[in-house]
């Protein structure tokens with residue numbers, strides 16, 4: 166028998182989570198001011214930042230790849246369909262966060278343990294991934310940790326290991342679709358891909374989303390978030406970069422000298438994690454952005 | 459979960475959403491007895507819809523040989539094992555549907571995600587017979603045959619209680635109220651593959667280039683014009699009749715689909731026990747022993763075979779309707795049989811097909827008196 170913390174019904178989780186988050190006394194993560202140029206490959210920028218550990222809890226979806234419907238905006242349906250379970254018996258990754266800014270760019274580095282490097286998304290394979298979630302508007306109050314709610318949107322930055330590998334030339338068609346290299350591709354393909362591209366651009370490793378509750382996650386038109394990750398010695402390290410000024414009202418407001426909140430989710434491709442099957446920080450982590458000096 | 463009535467299992471069952479009947483429901487009847495396994499349907503769909511990168515392995519329409527073949531491999535047996543079989547009691551299914559089985563474990567839909575390998579042998583078991591080998595001088599002159607196989611052409615069933623819809627956490631899969639066609643909204647799909655896992659017929663497929671799932675679109679641009687889908691129109695064996703199905707309590711006798719499914723009960727759903735109320739109906743192959751067919755098409759098999767073997771040649775209406783299969787590019791919503799000629803009409807009432815039950819034929823003497831010449835019969 167698996168040890169289960171919360172009832173399977175999401176409403177219970179909702180009540181519990183909001184109780185947890187209002188009672189949260191977590192040590193805030195500080196986005197430290199540094200007077201240095203910030204780029205993805207400049208490792209020095211994090212020297213002065215403190216590594217803050219973030220507790221993650223595994224969420225299993227009892228309908229995992231067998232089911233999992235949580236329709237948006239209808240609590241009645243939420244009660245009947247949500248099957249997300251906090252699973253304390255499953256090992257959750259150990260994570261640390263470091264963050265800096267220089268008045269122009271924000272950099273957030275997350276490091277977590279993962280025994281396997283999964284960089285493929287194909288017919289029956291699943292990739293590792295990490296996402297950060299922020300309220301779009303910085304304030305002393307946080308929106309629902311369950312991907313926001315109507316009128317209280319959240320902004321989600323997701324980095325994907327498959328796209329990272331692709332960018333580095335480590336991902337090959339032959340591996341994900343054996344014996345399809347060189348097969349004739351019809352003209353209509355370009356139309357379809359033009360309208361619904363898999364990635365925002367050939368170089369992308371991330372997706373920038375806005376959400377107002379379960380099932381509402383939507384790609385933003387502008388994709389200002391960049392990220393770069395690497396896997397070494399059983400750990401992923403991913404650095405997210407974004408201009409401190411937001412591109413749109415759907416992006417997270419990050420104001421020097423002010424506070425906001427952050428939540429983290431990690432997907433392990435080895436477990437076939439997608440959607441609600443992941444490890445999450447469960448409560449909003451207070452985030453303080455140091456004033457520029 | 460909500461109680462819905464599923465007429466194919468003759469009882470209420472639990473389903474995730476209310477599923478009000480669409481204004482019209484896309485449906486078709488396939489006469490398996492006439493399918494020659496030529497795969498023209500597969501290829502016409504392929505060249506129309508799935509020639510892109512990431513779609514190489516996809517066959518939204520496929521034709522597999524039963525009992526050994528399956529695309530993906532063993533899609534049906536794997537699921538039958540999971541739901542644990544179940545008895546039929548005079549037309550009522552007493553086992554568990556995929557929704558009921560899943561509810562026991564707090565899930566929405568019982569299913570599984572096939573492996574890449576499972577999609578890799580679309581023609582596995584082609585023409586392989588079951589029941590022993592063909593012996594020299596063997597002569598089969600009775601029904602059912604002691605050794606057998608048959609072709610099973612399959613596409614999305616545009617189910618009335620679709621599992622793909624029930625299982626999508628994004629509500630990216632939806633059933634159109636105007637015609638019951640089930641589609642995946644590419645702008646909402648996040649590639650979770652829950653529809654692939656949930657569909658008992660394994661008809662949604664994951665595109666590893668767009669990171670989204672795709673499925674048969676019922677050629678909706680054609681259907682909206684009143685035309686047959688690609689795979690229906692181009693069927694070489696003329697085994698397919700596409701149309702609109704009415705609820706079982708309000709069948710229209712001049713509607714080809716209603717007449718075959720509800721009135722004559724000649725065409726049967728594929729694995730009704732799964733519970734999705736699929737809308738492609740099959741006239742079962744009469745040369746195959748019934749236990750296997752009953753597992754696949756439900757308890758109506760014996761009656762359907764009886765009608766096909768015994769009633770068709772005495773029933774000019776039914777005979778006429780079977781002759782109309784594949785005789786026009788337009789969807790025939792009405793039919794009639796007059797003076798041994800079957801007539802098909804489109805939704806506006808325009809005559810679009812005329813098919814004589816018996817083709818006019820002329821017997822020519824081998825000696826042509828007028829020309830004083832002999833004709834050689836070239837067989």
Ligand code: SF4
Pocket residue numbers: 613614615616617620621622623640656657658659660661662673734
């Ligand atoms: S056959 Fe599968 S994909 Fe098609 S409607 Fe039914 S459940 Fe959905």
Ligand code: SF4
Pocket residue numbers: 502503504506507518519613614673674675676677687688689690
């Ligand atoms: S209806 Fe159209 S999309 Fe569907 S299988 Fe047939 S040809 Fe393909």
Ligand code: SF4
Pocket residue numbers: 492493494495496497498499500521609611692693694695696697
């Ligand atoms: S085109 Fe018609 S006869 Fe040929 S395989 Fe398809 S369904 Fe059968």
